Amino acid sequence: TSTPVQVETQVENSNTGAIVAGVLVPIIVLFVAGIIILIFILKKRRRVLSVELPESQLEMGIVRAVTYDMKAAYDNLEQLLFARDFEVVKALLSVTAITEGEKVCKDLVLLFQSYGLTVELIRDIISREVHAASSSGTLLRENSMASKLMKSYSAVIGRRYLQLVLKEHLEKVCTQDEEDESGYEVDPTKLEEDADLKSNQIKLQDACNRILREILESSDEAPGEFRQICHHLQTCVAERFPHNAQSAVGGFIFLRFFCPAIVAPSGHHVISMVPNQKAQRGLTLIAKVIQNVSNGVQFGNKEPYMTWMNQFIDDNLSSCQDYLDEMSRIPGKVTPTKSVPIDPMDKEKLMQRVSRYISMVKNKFNEKYPDAEWKEQLDEIMMALETREDAHSVDSIAIRGSIKRRSMDSKRKSSAASSVRPV
Secondary structure, three states: OOOHHHHHHHHHHHHHHHHHHHHHHHHHHHHHHHHHHHHHHHHHHOOOOOOOOOHHHHHOOOOOOOOOOOHHHHHHHHHHHHOHHHHHHHHHHHHOOHHHHHHHHHHHHHHHHOOOOHHHHHHHHHHHHHHHOOOHHHOOOOOOHHHHHHHHHHHHHOHHHHHHHHHHHHHHHHHHHHHOOOOOOOOHHHOOOOOOHHHHHHHHHHHHHHHHHHHHOOHHHOOHHHHHHHHHHHHHHHHHOHHHHHHHHHHHHHHHHHHHHHHOOOOOOOOOOOOOHHHHHHHHHHHHHHHHHHHOOOOOOOOHHHHHHHHHHHHHHHHHHHHHHHHOOOOOOOOOOOOOOOOHHHHHHHHHHHHHHHHHOHHHHHHHOOOOOOHHHHHHHHHHHHHHHHHHHHHHHHHHHHHHHHHHHHHHHHHHHHHOOOO
16 A cells, blocks of 8 residues: 555646646647648748759859749739730820830830730820820820830831831941041031031932932831831821821831931941941931921021021922821731740740839829729739749848858868868
8 A cells, every 4th residue: 555645746746747748739739730831831832942053053153043933923914914905004004104114115015026916005005195185286295105115116127127228328328428528517607617518418418318219119118017007097196186197107207217217327226337426417417307308397497507408398298298198008918917926034024024114103003093993903913923022032032141151161161171281
């Protein structure tokens, strides 16, 4: 038989064991549950959390980026941009700041061109802006999104057309100036002492005549997409401002396309040589003349030294109008717009930029389109992208730090090994 003291001791030990078990078991259960939840979250995010690099790459400082499954989110955004007659794109362009407009339009052109839908987008934006214009004076100004889209698109598809029409003549202007030091200056206040004003006027008029003739006879060489845009532009403007239909087409072809290429031919990839100062002055004057011909506007008091070219403008006005009308006619056989595929890596970068543009105007979207049908879906996509991009940045920094430490350790070991001399 046990003594009372032994029985009491056994009871105390039993109570202590029960208390310890009662405390430890819940802790163990919570710990295991936490591990299970963590594994589930990591699998759901489906990302790579470790990077193994060969020592050779570490020494070269090469870092492999952490990869994420963000493709689905970008695919959803891309599908939304093309859905509902491009409503999200139209909304984006309507709230984009003028300072960002050129970049946004350039990237949208690249994206839509990959599906052969850029012309359709431009037509929609033209219609939208023309119908919203309060007067012909505010129609398709330089800072309008339709003008920026047309300018970006013409740079993509119009390079061959520019080279075909302008290259030979602009090279002649630049090389002739190297041989003839008098240049093309026709402003008496800027003439050099030994320059001949009449000779310069003849050279300038001859250059204007050759380049303008080449343009006016080139309608058959123009890209079919150009003529589709011109046709829609003329038709759309004629419905609201009948007297401005032709000048709207002229603004696109001459003001946004030909004349900038004449002024800066190397920048528009028409010629490889960079014009010297005298040749540049000649190109600027040529562009002024051709622009005035397309507008049907004569030189006046603002540039009195150019009034002698007013007869040239009158003589070519009718031919220029015929050219604009011809460019606005769609040929009988229209070649379907071709899609231009984008490399997958470039496509991902392009979609990243587009998503950032949308993030920049998120507040404006909320103010202007709070009840749009696409708004909720866009918000969900953008939230997913922003969350994953934030996580990507944090993990990339952590991994770069880990790789840097490994690299430093490797260098220390190498240094230590080299310091040991054989006996």
